[in-house]
Amino acid sequence: MTDSTMSDMPLTVGRLLIRGRDLFPDSEVVTWTPTGQRRTPFAEVxxxxxxxxxGLRELGVGPGDRVGVLAANVQEYVEAYLGIPGMGAVLHTVNTKLQLDQLAEVIDHAQDRVLIVDDELLDVLAPVAPRLGSVERIVTIGDSPTHDRLPVPQVGYEDLLASATPLVDWPDVDERSAAALCYTTGTTGDPKGVAYSHRSTVLHALAFAGSVGKFxxxxxxxxxxxxxxxxxxWGLPHVGWMVGADLVLPGRSMQPADVCRLITAERPTVSGGVPAVWSAIADHAEAIGAxxxxIEILFLGGSAPSAALVERLQRRHGVRVVQAWGMTETSPMVLISAPPRSAAPGSETEWTVKAGRPVPLTExxxxxxAGAVLPADGTSVGELEVRGPWITARYYERDAADRFHDGWLRTGDLAVIEPSGFVRITDRVKDVIKSGGEWISSVRLEELLAGHPDVVEAAVIGIPDPRWDERPFACVVLRPGAVLDVEALGAHLAAAVPRWWVPQSWTxxxxxxxxxVGKIDKKAxxxxFHAGRLRPIGGAAVAAGREDVR
Known part of the structure; x- marks a missing residue:
């Protein structure tokens, strides 16, 4: 074997920090507050x-220790993104919207030694604080640094920074050690931790910066x-810091009105989010003329955007939409839906609603x-499996061997892979409806329903049927003033899918x-439905007039 002559420089978050500080000292982190924007240059951040x-080191935090953060999208969170991994500790980004039992579970499972908490979230934390035996100190962001119901010592974030001796040099950190820890949302079981390494974080940022169809x-x-x-x-803080892009943060309010005001004031060029959030933002923008x-590129992920939403954002608002597919286990970016060079003019939406092709270094x-690999022929349907340098190979201190297959992560998504490499998600394994031995794609039905002018969005679940085992049940959110015309909606679907796919039950x-994290919760x-809280309206949907829908 002939050794290479290349230097073996570790890939670490600390090196990203140094790059942003030295090359882009005047780029800004902008945080929206009720009294106006707070602007801080990268050098000061x-x-x-x-x-x-x-300050954390003086509190006893050392390499490998976990520091949890419960906060809104504010400047202090960006500082935590950089400073905690930079010192060799592990940033635990705590989901503030978890149910209380799950909130306690993930903090306890991570064994966080310190929690950095937005003062508006102290009331959320207080009920579970007595159950958090590992937490030694709470650092509070905001004007109310103490809370009577928290049984551990508390210190204000600004007081901690003011009294601390700043770390002069970032330590040498093993690039394969954990930089951050994030837990899945637990909708299909206990939340599972994914520990992202320094190496995976840097590689993900590099791939992100070079894969979006824009420099x-x-x-x-x-x-x-x-x-x-x-x-x-979604990697936005790391890639933004790496390339010197300003980071514009909505602060404590993600309401559409506030986001529209922020867009008008700050004129951002790149953003992302789940389709439901951007549908609401578009609604408000159209109502007030914002x-x-x-925005030159908008990444939509978390669930597939409908063709109607893509068209609306692109044609009415001039926003180029790119679908980005990923999950907690994949850092998250794996697939990008940029149309290929061969795409026909005017076909952009057709490509955007597909999950896309894998970004470099992912497969x-x-x-x-049965685990047999299926061909990428555009017709075979199987569970999507992925692997790559920023895709987890296991969960953090939790056994879940069934989620992995020969070194590949089983995603739980059913998909078709076209010969061109484009992936089309057809459903979740747990959500696909099996009717009379045949599969019905709930995702396809939802996409079509969202394209009807009377429908804002829809969710389709399988419900028991004595003859066919399962049949689809459509739950629709109607636009103001619309009525549930199941005959019309059934006919709308029947024009695009087999008639036996069309639901007989609606609400x-x-x-x-x-x-x-904003995804439709079909488990709920x-x-x-099973508790009787959703009552189907029957009938209509056999628009063809057949009793036997199959």
């Missing part, structure tokens, strides 16, 4: 990150609507229920339940 690291640089401004607790903020056109395949709801819908 980096200084404060060093002070945070020094990301210090000319850009990133509007970080994605909660920073969700999968490392201009969203500064995908599909497998059947209209004011909204759909969501997980803590199924529970509501």
């Amino acid at each position: 980096a200084r404060r990150a060093r002070a945070l690291a020094g 990301l640089s210090d000319h850009d401004r990133f509007l970080v609507v994605v909660p920073l607790f969700h999968v490392n903020g 201009d969203l056109s500064s 995908v395949r599909i497998a059947d229920e 209209a709801v004011t909204d759909l339940p969501r997980t803590s 819908l199924r529970a509501d």
Whole structure:
């Protein structure tokens, strides 16, 4: 074997920090507050990150210790993103929307020694604080640094930074050691931890910057609507800091009106989020005449955007939409839906609603229920499996061997892979409806329903049927003034899918339940149905007039 002559420089978050500080000292972190924008240049954010690291070290935090953060998208969170991994500790981004039992569970499982908490969230933490035996200190962001119901010592964030001796040099850290820890939302079982390494974080940022069909640089401004607790903020803080893009943070309010005001004032060029959030932002923008056109690229993920939403954002608002597929276990980016060079003019939406092709260094395949790998022929349907340098190979201190197959992560998504490499998600394994031995794609039905002018969004679940085992049940959110015309909606579906796919059971709801990261919670819908809280309206949907829908 001939050794290479290349230097073996470790890939660490600390090196990203130094790059942003030295090359882009005047780029800004902008935080929206009720009294106006707070602007802080990268050079000052980096200084404060060093002070945070020094303060945490004085509190006893050392290499490998976990530090949890419960906060909104504010500047202090960015400082935690940089300072905690930079000092060799592990940033635990705590999902603030978890149920109390799960909140206690993930903090206890991570064994966080210190929690950094937004003062507006102290009331959320207080009920479970007595159960958190590992937590030795709470550091509070905001004007109310103490809380009577918290049984551990508390200190204000600014007081900690002011009294600390800043860390002068970032230590040498093993690039394969953990930089951050994030837990899945637990909708299908106990939350599971994913520990991202320094190496995986840097490689993910590099791939992100080079895979989006636009050269990301210090000319850009990133509007970080994605909660920073969700999968490392989708990588936006790291890639933004790396390329010198301004980071524009909504602060404690993610309401559409506030986001629209922020877009008008700050003119961001890049953003992301789940489709439901951006549908609401578009609704408000259209109601008040707000201009969203500064956004050159909008990443939609978490669930597949409907063709109707993509068209609406692109045509009415001039926002280029890119679907990005990933999950907590994948850091998250694996697939990007940029149309290929061969795409016909006017076909952009057709490509955007597909999950996309794998970004460099990631690989995908599909497998059947027995584990046999299926061909990428555009017709075979199997469970999507992925692997790559920023895709987890196991869970943090929890056994879940069934989620892995020969070194590949089983995603739980059913998919088709086209010969061109494009992946099309057809459903979740747990959500696909098996009717009379045949599969019905709930995702396809939802996409079509969302394209009907009377429908804001829809969710389709399988419900028991004595003849066919399962039949689809459609829950729709209607636009103001619309009525549930199941004949019309059934005919709308029958024009695009086999008639036997069309639901016979429907209901209209004011909204759909969501997980803590904004996805439609079908587990909750199924529970509501079985508890009698969702009552189907029958009938209509056999628009063809056949009693036997099959």
